[in-house]
Amino acid sequence: MNKKQLQSEQTKKRIVDAARALFVQKGYKATSIEDIVAATGSSKGNIYYHFKSKEGLFLTLLEDWDREWDVQWSQKEAQYTSVAEKLYGMTDHLVRDDMNHPLTKASDEFFNSDEISPEGEERIAQLVENHLQFFRKLISQGIENQEFKSENVEHVAITLESLFLGLSQMARKLTLDEALALYQSAIGVFLHGMVKKSA
Template sequence: MKKRKREGEQTKQRIADKAKELFSQKGYAATSMEEITEAAQTSKGNIYYHFKSKENLFLYLLEQSMMDWIEKWNMKSTAYSSAKEKLYGIAEHTALDFAGPLIKALEEFAGSQLADKLLLEKANEIGMLPLHSFRSVIEEGMASGEFKQGNVDEMTLILTGFMAGVGSYYHDLTQEELLALYKKSVDIMLYGMAAS
């Protein structure tokens, strides 16, 4: 029984890995279930056993990607000795994520007229997973006195807005330019933009 379950998990992961490659190369809409079936060397029935639909498969990949982002950030964050350093670090971590393979496919999925409202809500929910990491940095900064006391929820949303807003320019900028823009956004968040 354990062997069968392990084989099932391996099959599911193989399907996910091949689908991620295809979505990253071709985009969400241009990738068919037939192509995923062929790439994963499995049957359509096997894919539908593990994933209800192409949309559910994509959401699974998106969630895996976000959990990977969080895990990598949690490991990186231990290298920083202050909340300010962590704020710059999480901005860099976010900037590098916009070079990730699923970003274009995600934009296409989110903009799809075909996507079910509940699936779009689930995609949005998954996209909000990093908020906990942003919130943690803000709470740490307030607790240590590095940041002014304030409404943590509001500051988390503002930081999220900065990160998402700057990230929306990923296709217009080089990675170096994007990293510099993220650093500048943290500078503005910490020190403002008013002349001193």
């Protein structure tokens, strides 16, 4: 790699890092390209040289984030035996991660915004699909284990994804400890239900 390519990668990284920090702090819409310019020292034109659009930049961030999360999780996963334990462990990991690197708020805002290009929709759908894939796998595993009831895997996966999606929005004003307690409690309900004697 020659000097120019190296330089280029470094600036790209500078942009990505600054953008991530800003999106986390201020949310998607409230972070302007101008803000990113101010934070990087790079120019507007340069940002558009490296990224197709603000949306594209943001989506890149989300995709990177998910990828990193997967890597970290797969390192931790081995230490859990039952699927129930995995779920608790994953939740713990997720909450701690969401509270520190939370593109969560920005991404909820982004998902629910109405200025998303068709390409953006596509990339979001892919992200969601990855999450569902993850949950499907976990649930199937639980069923094969005889640990879980044999329910409709697709429905349960969407239910789990919905639960986490909703929790992340409800937990925004909570402290880390409160959030942890809430999430663990929610997983408890997911696992054992609310009805006293289950069939």
